[in-house]
Amino acid sequence: MRFTDDLKKEYIMLYKTCQIRPERIEEIDGYIDRIVEKKDKYKAVESATKVPWYFVAGIHLLESTLNFNTHLHNGDPLTNRTIHVPAGRPLPPKNPPFTWIESAIDALTYQGLTTWHDWSVEGLCFKFEEYNGWGYRMYHPQVKFPYLWSFSNHYTKGKYASDGHFDPNLVSQQCGAMVLLKRMEQRGLVQIGLIDDPLLKVTWLELYRKEGGGNGAVSAVLAAWGGNELIQASEIADRSVEELIALCGKYPNASTFHIAPPNKTVPALTTPIIPLIVPSTTPMTLTRILRWGDKGDDVKAVQCALNRFNCNAGAEDGEFEDQTQAAVKAFQFKAGLLVDGEVGPLTAEKLGFKVTVIVPPDQPLHLKLAAFAGQEAAKQLRWNGASSEAERLYLAPLRPIMIKLGHIGKEIVFYNWCAAFVTYCCRQVGIHIPDQPEGFWASMALVASWQYWAKQQGYWHSKGTTKPMRGDIVTFDWPGSNNGQFDHIGIVRGYTQGSSVFETAEGNANKQSGNFSNRYLSSISGIIRIR
Known part of the structure; x- marks a missing residue:
């Protein structure tokens, strides 16, 4: 129908x-x-x-x-x-x-x-x-x-x-x-049709040419409109077609695309408009992910911070209910964060909180994985030798099996550690990951080992058979690479339906860990869905 x-x-x-x-x-x-x-x-x-x-x-x-x-x-x-x-x-x-x-x-x-x-x-x-x-x-x-x-x-x-x-x-x-x-x-319990995700309000898009002033530089600006209201305006500095496609994909309800006439004023950029703020002299430490239904002084502190940013959290009563959730989403949108209505480490830091490691105890393993990986990647650890934190946490645990298999020597040298990062994150939240898949020739430090293991467990989804979901593990095949279909691996932090990009937590991206918001669906070679 x-x-x-x-x-x-x-x-x-x-x-x-x-x-x-x-x-x-x-x-x-x-x-x-x-x-x-x-x-x-x-x-x-x-x-x-x-x-x-x-x-x-x-x-x-x-x-x-x-x-x-x-x-x-x-x-x-x-x-x-x-x-x-x-x-x-x-x-x-x-x-x-x-x-x-x-x-x-x-x-x-x-x-x-x-x-x-x-x-x-x-x-x-x-x-x-x-x-x-x-x-x-x-x-x-x-x-x-x-x-x-x-x-x-x-x-x-x-x-x-x-x-x-x-x-x-x-x-x-x-x-x-x-x-x-x-x-x-x-009874006032719901508002049918209320859209609290601003990206879903966008109904049409407009592309502008932006002159760079005296140096002659030219860039592009994509304006996202909901009727006559400007929802978002983003600059495409290098005028990349891929970046334009990715930006358009953020707005699943946009049905019209316009090229602005040369004499039309370019709208002011809107994202992100909330910078990292200087915290108070005694900032509160956040020790859990806050979501709908939570209560406590930490919720009250979040409500206070949201109201400082004019996000209308309502009464600062320490109860995380509908209005607080809507305020969190509004803040996340303004700050250029993933809009999910939960106060995790990235949102908390933008609000000025100190954050300890947060692994939600009452959530499914895949959601715990996404939360933990996002925090771990945010440390931006870099491997720079045997004494580095990245070596201790990520690379060292898989060295014994790699030495046993004859793939490396006993000297502590660099190896590509994106899969080691994923192994570490999975193990930290209680997902059993072997050092070596049964019947396979390599350790879990090799991305291809993850496909072999995932197929054994019934977790593997081939390219194009499904879209990424929060808590999935994805393997990448970079365009132009001659290394086969398993160039890299990461953990999905979020994906907006209809978009051409998704958000990840990764290790060994330019030799350090990090969170990324612009990975293209087209680069996925497979999805591992542990449920």
Whole structure:
């Protein structure tokens, strides 16, 4: 089914004219109270998938009646893989029993929802209907889809009693997803269609020629507009086509590209506009990643800092809720950081905090890996001999196996250590990485060893079969290189759907560790997804 303009208009009109049946309000409020009580679980899924928490809650109500002991895919028990369609989820190497959050992340990924970015009223309707199937619209268009509209004026009767069997007199006893959200909006719990990621507000792009003044230098500026509002303006100093493509890819909702006329004023650059600030005389030390639902003095300190930057965190009450999350996203955007609504080490440092090593204890391993790798890479350690910190942490642990295999001698000399950096980060968060894959000729210091090992474990995804996700490990094949398809390896810190670039943490990039924000999808030779 195509997401056409006519379909969008239909959804908007249905939501606008939706009236909840008064006799059902008490029942709906009961569901909402249960959802709000467990909002932290839905927000955890949102954090991992970028799917709005209230959409997840709507699916959970309709597929599982808010039961946290069953799969979000279809209501099957979490004690085993799913039996009904889609069967066999989550896939190996994960084994049952599963947590509800693990299952929910898998269900949304399976449905392709992690790559969807239109969470407007019409976008929500489209994805709810797609999740349950198009049978009503295709074969019984006289019935407004109960999965969306049951308990409202739009639905009276008509329901599939089972797969393929439609009963025109059967009445749905479930609350429709959009009716649920309508009531949540009436109660002030959500704002449907609110876009808190500024990059998603961009609808068109404009390219300017910028004269460099007396020295005759010329550069380009890409302006990103949301209607008449300038959202972002970025300079392309070397006028690189690759950089232009990468910048355009940051704005998945931009549908129009213009070349500005020569006499049009070039807009002032907007990114980043928040520099590193001079911290107070007694800056607070951040010892954990802060996210929605957290409470404490560290949250209060973050709220205070956000308000100093006019990011409107609201009351400085030490409770990390929706307004604080929106303020964090606004700050991250202004600071040129990855917009994820969490206060990790990079965001904290921009806010003026001291940061200790933070590994979130309650998150899946791949998210722990992304968090730890980002902090480790930010140290920008450089190998400069046997006494260097990079040698002690990254290179030394793999020297014994390399000596045993005859690949290096006992003298401590430089070797390419990007894979050693990844090995170190994985081991630090509890991911078992062998010194040498069973049956392979080389150690894990060789990038090709990672492909061999990942295939053994069922973690390997070949080039072009999937997009990178936070916590993935990626191998690179640099353009123009004659070294085969495994030139380099790093850990994914973030990726915006629709973009042509992604963010990484790497070792041995120009012989030091670092975080990078402009790695091209086209350079990926494979993805290792440890789940």
